[in-house]
Amino acid sequence: MFSFQNKKAVVTGGGSGIGKAIAVALAQKGAEVHILEMDARRANQTVSEITLQGLKAVAHQCNVAIQSEVEQVFEKIGAVHVLVNNAGIAHVGRADNTSEEDFDRIMNVNVKGVYNCIRAVIPQLRKSNGGVILNMASIAALVGLADRFAYSTAKGAVKAMTMSVAKDYLHENIRCISISPARVHTPFVDGFLVENYGDNQIEMFEKLSKSQPIGRMANPEEIGYLALYLCSDEASFITGVDYPIDGGFTTLNN
Structure with missing residues (x-):
């Protein structure tokens, strides 16, 4: 079960944390994993950990906020089966103390970066006769969190993009799902x-x-296991939905 043999997966922000856990989980199930990272050192560390297990991984230094860089990397990688949009940055602040510069920075990475990767991967997924796009949203997209104005706005956009993409590419065998961790x-x-x-x-x-x-x-690996399932053929009936993985945060905090 959950085999990714002969499949190619792209994980953005795979140099640490959740992205690294997802990359490792996919590789351990047979995927050739391509890691897109701003930080080449972190990307290479993850690749080394994977390849030392006799598994397949490649690092690509890339700023997901720059469309030309993203397009070049995806063209180089070629046909893929899975994209995990994990790269993102955080910000603490309310509407009245969030600067325009900080707001734009969050939007460029957390929203435009996701858009850039989705736009670039669609032609590569078509070459594979379909596949999966998994976006990393957040409980910040689902409930109000104090001092997380820009971050919540961005993650709400990611959730909305997920539903739109799932609808638009439904009949091209391209599934799109999001995960919302606490x-x-x-x-x-x-x-x-x-x-x-x-x-x-x-x-x-x-x-x-x-x-x-x-x-x-949560441990990063727990998010990785959910991602592994949602990207697998066993989850082929799942699209256009967001999965909270939050220890009961969104439902039991009353």
């Missing part, structure tokens, strides 16, 4: 705590963990 324990979270709560990291980690009713953050 907090996931990634290097980003650790860095955020160091930067903002230097003397109070342990207490804040516990507070962030317990904001999920299940009492902890």
Whole structure:
């Protein structure tokens, strides 16, 4: 089950965290994984971890916010079966204290970057007679989160794009789905705590963990396993839907 033998997958932002976990999970099931990353060092580290297991992976340095770069990389990769739009950046702030510069930066990566990759992958999916686009949304697209104005706006757009793409390419055997995680324990979270709560990291980690009713953050691998299923042939009846993976955050926090 969940075999990706003879399939090619692209994972953006696959150098760390959720993207890395998804890339590893796909490779372990036989996919040839192509990792798109701004940070070449991180991309190469993930590729090394995968290839040391005797599996297939290739790194591509790419800024997903620049359409010409994205198109060149996808043309180089050729026909693919899976695209995972995971690359994204975070921002803390409300509407009245979010600068235009920060808002544009979030939109360029988290919205335009997803659009650029979808636009570039459609011709490559057609060469494979269809496939899957999996977008990383967030619970921020589903519920109100304090101090996450620009980020929530961007993730809401990702969810909407998912539904639009699923509808438009339904009859070309191209499925489109999104995942909406709650907090996931990634290097980003650790860095955020160091930067903002230097003397109070342990207490804040516990507070962030317990904001999920299940009492902890997700592990990146748990997101990776859901992604693996949704991109597999076993999930061929699933399209045009968002999957919260949130420890009960969106339903049990009343």
